[in-house]
Amino acid sequence: MNMPAKPVYLEEKLRQVQASGRLAFRSKTLPSWCPGCGYFSVVDGVTAALGELGIANEDAVVVSGIGCSSRFPFFVNSYGFHTLHGRALPVATGVKTANEALTVIAVGGDGDGFAIGGGHLPHAARRNVDITYLLLDNGIYGLTKGQTSPTSVTGFHTSTSPYDNTDRPVNPLLMMLAYGASWVAQGYAGRPDQLQRLIVEAVAHRGFAYLHILSPCVTFDKTARTYRNLDLAVHDLPADHDPSDPMAAMRQAMQSDPPALGLYYREQRPTLGDALDSLVEKAGGRLAGQAAGSAKLRAAR
Amino acid sequence: MNGTDIQVSICGSAGDGTIAAGEILRNVMAEIGYRVICFDVYPSEIRGFGKCIARLRISTQQAYSLKSRADVMVSLNDSHAIAHVGEVRDYGAVIYERSSIVDIPEGGHISAHLAPGHLPYPVPFREVSEKATGANRSRNIVALGFLAGLYGLPMESFRRAIAAKFGRKADAAEANVKAMQAGYEAGAACFKLDDVSFGPPAATLVPGGTVAMINGNAAVVRGCLEAGIANYFGYPITPATSIMEKLAAEMPKHGARLLQTEDEIAAISATIGAGFAGARAATATSGPGLALMSEMIGLGVIAEVPSVVFVSQRGGPSTGMPTKTEQSDLNIAVYGGHGDAPRIVIAPTNVEGCYRCAGKAFEMAEAYQTPVIVLLDLYLSNRYETVVFPTRPPFAPDMNRRPEKNALGPGYKRYALGGDSVSPRALPGEPDGMHVATGLEHNELGRPSDAGDMHSAMSRKRHEKLEAALRHPDFTTVKRFGDEGPVEVGLLAWGSTFGECLEAMFLAQAEGIRCAAMKVVMLWPFPTEAVTAYMADCGQVLVPELNYQGQFASLVQSQVARPVTRLARATGAPMQVAEILDEIRRLAGRTPGVRRAA
Numbered sequence: 001m002n003m004p005a006k007p008v009y010l011e012e013k014l015r016q017v018q019a020s021g022r023l024a025f026r027s028k029t030l031p032s033w034c035p036g037c038g039y040f041s042v043v044d045g046v047t048a049a050l051g052e053l054g055i056a057n058e059d060a061v062v063v064s065g066i067g068c069s070s071r072f073p074f075f076v077n078s079y080g081f082h083t084l085h086g087r088a089l090p091v092a093t094g095v096k097t098a099n100e101a102l103t104v105i106a107v108g109g110d111g112d113g114f115a116i117g118g119g120h121l122p123h124a125a126r127r128n129v130d131i132t133y134l135l136l137d138n139g140i141y142g143l144t145k146g147q148t149s150p151t152s153v154t155g156f157h158t159s160t161s162p163y164d165n166t167d168r169p170v171n172p173l174l175m176m177l178a179y180g181a182s183w184v185a186q187g188y189a190g191r192p193d194q195l196q197r198l199i200v201e202a203v204a205h206r207g208f209a210y211l212h213i214l215s216p217c218v219t220f221d222k223t224a225r226t227y228r229n230l231d232l233a234v235h236d237l238p239a240d241h242d243p244s245d246p247m248a249a250m251r252q253a254m255q256s257d258p259p260a261l262g263l264y265y266r267e268q269r270p271t272l273g274d275a276l277d278s279l280v281e282k283a284g285g286r287l288a289g290q291a292a293g294s295a296k297l298r299a300a301r
Numbered sequence: 302m303n304g305t306d307i308q309v310s311i312c313g314s315a316g317d318g319t320i321a322a323g324e325i326l327r328n329v330m331a332e333i334g335y336r337v338i339c340f341d342v343y344p345s346e347i348r349g350f351g352k353c354i355a356r357l358r359i360s361t362q363q364a365y366s367l368k369s370r371a372d373v374m375v376s377l378n379d380s381h382a383i384a385h386v387g388e389v390r391d392y393g394a395v396i397y398e399r400s401s402i403v404d405i406p407e408g409g410h411i412s413a414h415l416a417p418g419h420l421p422y423p424v425p426f427r428e429v430s431e432k433a434t435g436a437n438r439s440r441n442i443v444a445l446g447f448l449a450g451l452y453g454l455p456m457e458s459f460r461r462a463i464a465a466k467f468g469r470k471a472d473a474a475e476a477n478v479k480a481m482q483a484g485y486e487a488g489a490a491c492f493k494l495d496d497v498s499f500g501p502p503a504a505t506l507v508p509g510g511t512v513a514m515i516n517g518n519a520a521v522v523r524g525c526l527e528a529g530i531a532n533y534f535g536y537p538i539t540p541a542t543s544i545m546e547k548l549a550a551e552m553p554k555h556g557a558r559l560l561q562t563e564d565e566i567a568a569i570s571a572t573i574g575a576g577f578a579g580a581r582a583a584t585a586t587s588g589p590g591l592a593l594m595s596e597m598i599g600l601g602v603i604a605e606v607p608s609v610v611f612v613s614q615r616g617g618p619s620t621g622m623p624t625k626t627e628q629s630d631l632n633i634a635v636y637g638g639h640g641d642a643p644r645i646v647i648a649p650t651n652v653e654g655c656y657r658c659a660g661k662a663f664e665m666a667e668a669y670q671t672p673v674i675v676l677l678d679l680y681l682s683n684r685y686e687t688v689v690f691p692t693r694p695p696f697a698p699d700m701n702r703r704p705e706k707n708a709l710g711p712g713y714k715r716y717a718l719g720g721d722s723v724s725p726r727a728l729p730g731e732p733d734g735m736h737v738a739t740g741l742e743h744n745e746l747g748r749p750s751d752a753g754d755m756h757s758a759m760s761r762k763r764h765e766k767l768e769a770a771l772r773h774p775d776f777t778t779v780k781r782f783g784d785e786g787p788v789e790v791g792l793l794a795w796g797s798t799f800g801e802c803l804e805a806m807f808l809a810q811a812e813g814i815r816c817a818a819m820k821v822v823m824l825w826p827f828p829t830e831a832v833t834a835y836m837a838d839c840g841q842v843l844v845p846e847l848n849y850q851g852q853f854a855s856l857v858q859s860q861v862a863r864p865v866t867r868l869a870r871a872t873g874a875p876m877q878v879a880e881i882l883d884e885i886r887r888l889a890g891r892t893p894g895v896r897r898a899a
Contacts, residue, residue, distance in 0.1 A: 056732070057732075057735055058730055058731055058733070058734065058735060061578070061729050066740075074737050074739075074748065074749070078735055079734075079735050079736065079737075080738070081604070081737070081738045081739075082739035082740060083570070083573075083600060083740060084596055084597060084600050084740060087570045090566070090571045090574065091570045091573060091574035091577075092574060093560075093567075093570075093571050093574065094534065094570065094572060094575040095575065097574075097575055097580075098531065098575035098578035098580035098582065099578045099579070099729065099730060101730060102730060119563060119567075120563060122563075123562070127560075272560070276560070279558075280553045280554075280556050280557075282553065283550075283553035284554060285553050285554045285555055285556045285557075287556055
């Protein structure tokens with residue numbers, strides 16, 4: 001971790017935070033996560049991104065499933081829908097389909113997304129629903145106190161795999177690339193500045209943006225995915241990586257464990273909303289009206 | 302019934318064109334001005350050799366169900382028709398293939414199974430078709446033509462109906478018109494033996510309305526569109542699929558959006574997501590899909606989000622009998638899912654009711670911020686009726702209760718307690734209305750809370766607010782028919798079976814039995830007061846329904862402490878009017894008479 005060169009005093013830090021505007025997007029509810037949890041930096045990133053893109057609080061909807069990470073909506077000062085285990089994506093699809101003017105961010109964990117909700121991922125990705133999906137991956141079920149998840153490493157010991165986790169973990173980035181997500185990146189909770197940039201880009205992307213976020217569970221995983229281990233393992237994508245090349249993105253996703261941080265893939269193609277609008281035009285109907293959204297967001301797109 | 306009241310059954314094998322012949326006949330009869338009720342029986346295989354029957358009741362007065370007996374039967378495949386020839390009444394007609402090109406075992410020909418009172422019309426369908434068109438594929442149309450010629454129905458209307466049906470395939474249309482003409486001439490030249498005759502159609506149409514001949518699912522679609530449906534999410538399943546198919550064609554014309562989802566869980570999830578965003582949204586499914594949706598419906602209940610779920614029931618459990626009708630999803634509709642999860646459940650009893658319930662369901666969902674389940678069944682979804690629709694939609698475009706400006710801000714209580722328990726709802730996009738809807742038990746602000754008194758208060762809120770639906774002047778909960786005041790036997794029924802109940806009630810009244818029938822449209826919250834009052838008038842209460850357990854009877858008995866007689870049947874077919882009538886006679890203490898044509 002980089003230490004600041006000179007000490008920063010609390011008053012000055014407070015001024016900085018207030019000036020950033022991100023406090024406007026923090027709710028009054030204190031996060032229910034354990035001290036040291038990587039998820040705090042994700043909330044920071046989301047609130048900063050909403051501020052930076054000039055999205056009004058009432059125009060943002062955070063949709064989540066069930067799990068530690070899915071408590072997320074309570075900590076953001078926007079509309080929120082804390083739904084069922086595994087169902088954040090279809091609910092978010094419904095919200096966006098009903099009102100294209102809303103900025104919809106779906107948040108969930110590795111169990112929520114890749115175990116119980118796994119059936120929804122291909123379809124949200126291939127339809128290119130214009131939402132952002134933040135997948136907070138700590139490789140464990142934290143809310144139920146530490147059981148094996150689909151991203152737990154083979155050989156991992158938990159209360160449900162006391163001898164060994166015999167399953168091999170899924171490769172989320174490779175899956176999402178294969179499913180047809182139009183924006184795929186990986187960040188790390190231990191690198192908050194990079195993470196924040198990625199979140200801003202993800203929200204600004206027009207289409208289905210998948211951001212995989214590696215994050216330690218400081219309470220129930222003392223051996224595998226710790227800050228120390230992740231700090232040693234993570235690395236950036238090569239400087240010459242071309243995010244418009246899907247084969248290069250897949251090769252990178254297959255290469256190392258954990259794979260590199262950064263933007264793997266990005267393409268511009270019509271969203272689900274565009275497709276549904278084209279059906280209205282084909283049928284000779286009248287479109288309900290153009291999506292609003294902030295000027296900054298439109299400019300970023 | 303005065304005037305014309307004729308039932309025609311066309312029976313064949315999958316691929317014979319049985320259902321197609323029925324469709325042409327019903328369209329022509331409705332166009333001429335008769336009232337028509339039709340229900341087709343078909344197998345769950347697309348081809349194969351499953352049994353298909355198209356039944357049409359053609360009348361000048363309003364009828365409420367099919368009759369137990371047919372006046373005319375057309376056999377396109379004797380091996381299937383033999384089992385049903387007994388449903389033809391005495392002096393009724395049986396029209397069948399005269400010769401067979403295959404060797405058939407002894408007794409394999411329908412002529413060996415006609416009762417002495419049946420009047421036979423052996424017709425060389427194949428030969429006529431081959432002579433007229435060069436192929437035998439139009440046998441079904443030849444049979445239809447023979448029937449039309451025999452009874453003097455207008456050939457010109459059939460020509461138009463065939464042209465409309467085969468519009469895009471000019472060759473097929475031309476061949477079928479030729480087959481129709483040839484069959485018609487054969488029928489017109491035939492010496493008529495039976496006493497079936499079509500009188501003049503009903504001359505008067507109801508003013509201020511439009512008449513359409515549609516089935517239950519199409520009526521649901523009409524109700525959805527007129528109520529301003531904005532979003533639909535669905536997954537194909539028999540017998541609900543045609544709701545989605547029709548909406549897929551119609552919604553884009555109205556600027557509305559439909560999406561075929563990856564499964565039923567996604568369908569209800571997206572429906573509730575759209576409801577949260579303020580849209581009028583719906584999904585449609587059958588029992589297996591409803592089972593998958595149960596958890597998400599519970600979220601709709603606790604998060605107080607409007608949604609509409611159409612459920613067309615079929616034989617269950619599991620895959621059961623996908624193309625047979627049943628009323629066995631009442632329990633899961635009313636009680637399904639975990640926790641104390643009250644929702645509104647309504648059930649139309651005829652095709653017009655499908656239209657009204659569909660539109661009203663959106664109003665109720667918004668007014669009470671709750672999932673609304675509309676229970677249909679295969680019999681209702683697929684049966685055709687001539688319906689008079691109002692020229693102006695009787696549905697309110699917006700029933701949302703929105704918060705006052707001064708209620709908004711950081712202290713906005715999305716789930717405020719008190720009043721009539723319906724708390725004003727801010728929709729995403731509304732400034733200062735930010736809140737989180739959650740499946741966790743919550744306080745008035747919507748923040749998670751598992752305090753005991755909060756859970757009781759919120760549970761009470763969710764139950765109490767629905768009670769108001771029972772008193773809402775615009776929503777039909779129950780309706781009584783038949784004799785006023787005390788009666789010997791009172792029928793109590795729901796859904797598609799109510800039509801048979803009414804027919805049985807009329808017959809019982811004609812026999813001098815004091816009889817009434819009540820339809821229960823709102824199944825939950827249960828209209829206990831109205832049903833209790835009705836039952837107090839009844840010497841005996843009879844509850845006919847299409848499931849094995851008597852699910853509705855059990856529901857009634859859980860709400861009203863009074864024994865009822867169950868007439869529960871799980872055969873996959875609609876209830877027989879004669880069976881209900883026999884039970885009414887038994888309960889009224891009349892000697893069971895000879896079963897008459899009903």
